[in-house]
Structure formats: C-alpha cells, structure tokens
Amino acid sequence: MTTLILGLLIFLGIHSLRIFANDWRNRQQARLGELPWKGLYSLASIIGFVLIVWGFGLARQHPVLLYVPPLALRHLNALFTLAAFVLVAAAYVPRNHLKAKFGHPMLLGVKVWAFGHLLATGMLRDVVLFGAFLLWAVVLFIVSRRRDRGTGTVYPAGTLTGDVLAVVIGVAAWAAFAFWLHLWLIGVSPMA
Known part of the structure; x- marks a missing residue:
C-alpha cells in the first residue's frame, strides 16, 4: 500500500x-x-x-475488504464510466457544449469515473486509489472554476458538431476500454 x-x-x-x-x-x-x-x-x-x-x-x-457493493452497482459503474469517457473527450474536442458550460470536463470525467468505481468496488486499495482521485478532482475543479471566474475566462460556444464528436470519440474509447483494454491492462473484465 x-x-x-x-x-x-x-x-x-x-x-x-x-x-x-x-x-x-x-x-x-x-x-x-x-x-x-x-x-x-x-x-x-x-x-x-x-x-x-x-x-x-x-x-x-x-486484499482488505471494506464493503461488498451490490452487483447492480458494478453495472451502474459501466454507465458512470461511459459518461466519464465522454467528458474526457469533451476536454479535447473543440467547441462543444460540455466544455463551454463547465470549462473543465476532464475533471468532471475523473470525478464521475472515481465515484462510479467507489460504488462498484469495496477493497481498501480501491478506496485509496479512487478516493484520492475523487478528492483531487473535486478540489481542482472548484479551484479551476474559481480561477476562471477571477480571470474572466469564457470558453468558446459549443456546436452540434463539437458535441457529436465528443460523444462519438468518448463512446468509441469507452467501448474499446470496456470490452478489451480493461481486461488486458487491469486484469478485470468490467462487463463480466
């Protein structure tokens, strides 16, 4: 640890x-x-x-078991992770409504990813890893939004094209990770 x-x-x-x-x-x-x-x-x-x-x-x-989450939360985590991938994609795709509204969609994506994993896993190692990322993302999001307001930062308006690209890229990356890369890299199949 x-x-x-x-x-x-x-x-x-x-x-x-x-x-x-x-x-x-x-x-x-x-x-x-x-x-x-x-x-x-x-x-x-x-x-x-x-x-x-x-x-x-x-x-x-x-392994140190802290809690046993219901199986339904494991499946719900797949949806949280899908949303997280779309949010992370939105951080890099220009002119989408998520970036225009929130300014820092990657940090939102990290929060959603970490929260979903905390719901779906119950080992001490998971709580340490995902809890640390969740806490970090919450604090950095607050600080970043406050800094944006202080400097008057305005993000470009979103477009339908930007939204579609963010969703398509996010869903494609999520599918590759969920159905293939997660098992290969982490050793756990999130869809099992």
Missing part, C-alpha cells in the same frame, strides 16, 4: 501545483523555460503513474 500511496502523492501532487503552489510553479516555469518545465513535469507524472500501477498490483496481493 505504501508504493500506491507514494505514487498517488507524486502523481496527484504534481497535478496539484496550481492549487497549492501556483506562484512557485509560475516562477519555476519562467526560470527553466516552458519545454524543460514540461519535461520535468512529465517525468514526475510518469514516475508517479508507474508507482500507482505497481503499488496497486502489490496491494492486490494483500
């Missing part, structure tokens, strides 16, 4: 600099330059992610 927690601290910590140390982050970016800063940021993110994956695998070897 220690490796998982260390990975979460590194990965979510580096992704929380705008929350807790935005001035320091800006100074370092100015001092190092944009590309070196992005390189260090990416390296720290990759190290954190590898530790999360490794730590989660280690935690699977020592």
Whole structure:
C-alpha cells in the first residue's frame, strides 16, 4: 500500500501545483523555460503513474475488504464510466457544449469515473486509489472554476458538431476500454 500511496502523492501532487503552489510553479516555469518545465513535469507524472500501477498490483496481493457493493452497482459503474469517457473527450474536442458550460470536463470525467468505481468496488486499495482521485478532482475543479471566474475566462460556444464528436470519440474509447483494454491492462473484465 505504501508504493500506491507514494505514487498517488507524486502523481496527484504534481497535478496539484496550481492549487497549492501556483506562484512557485509560475516562477519555476519562467526560470527553466516552458519545454524543460514540461519535461520535468512529465517525468514526475510518469514516475508517479508507474508507482500507482505497481503499488496497486502489490496491494492486490494483500486484499482488505471494506464493503461488498451490490452487483447492480458494478453495472451502474459501466454507465458512470461511459459518461466519464465522454467528458474526457469533451476536454479535447473543440467547441462543444460540455466544455463551454463547465470549462473543465476532464475533471468532471475523473470525478464521475472515481465515484462510479467507489460504488462498484469495496477493497481498501480501491478506496485509496479512487478516493484520492475523487478528492483531487473535486478540489481542482472548484479551484479551476474559481480561477476562471477571477480571470474572466469564457470558453468558446459549443456546436452540434463539437458535441457529436465528443460523444462519438468518448463512446468509441469507452467501448474499446470496456470490452478489451480493461481486461488486458487491469486484469478485470468490467462487463463480466
């Protein structure tokens, strides 16, 4: 569990600099330059992610059951995850209504994904992993929306084309992950 927690601290910590140390982050970016800063940021993110994956695998070897969710919540999680994939796609597809309305649909997607997984799983490792991501996404969403209001940030208006693209890309990515990649990468079939 220690490796998982260390990975979460590194990965979510580096992704929380705008929350807790935005001035320091800006100074370092100015001092190092944009590309070196992005390189260090990416390296720290990759190290954190590898530790999360490794730590989660280690935690699977020592399961600690906290609660047993009803089977229906496992199926409901498939819908939560579908919505999460569409929200994440909306973060990258230009001019869609989700981005125009919420500004940060990726963070909403992480919240929906983490919440759905907390409903569907009951092991300590799951609560640590998904609970950490849920807490991080909630806090960062609030801070990001507050920053947007403070700076007067307005996102481009959504279009039907942007909406359709976000949904099609999100559903396609979700289907690939749900029916093939999740079992291959994580070792669990969410559709079983």
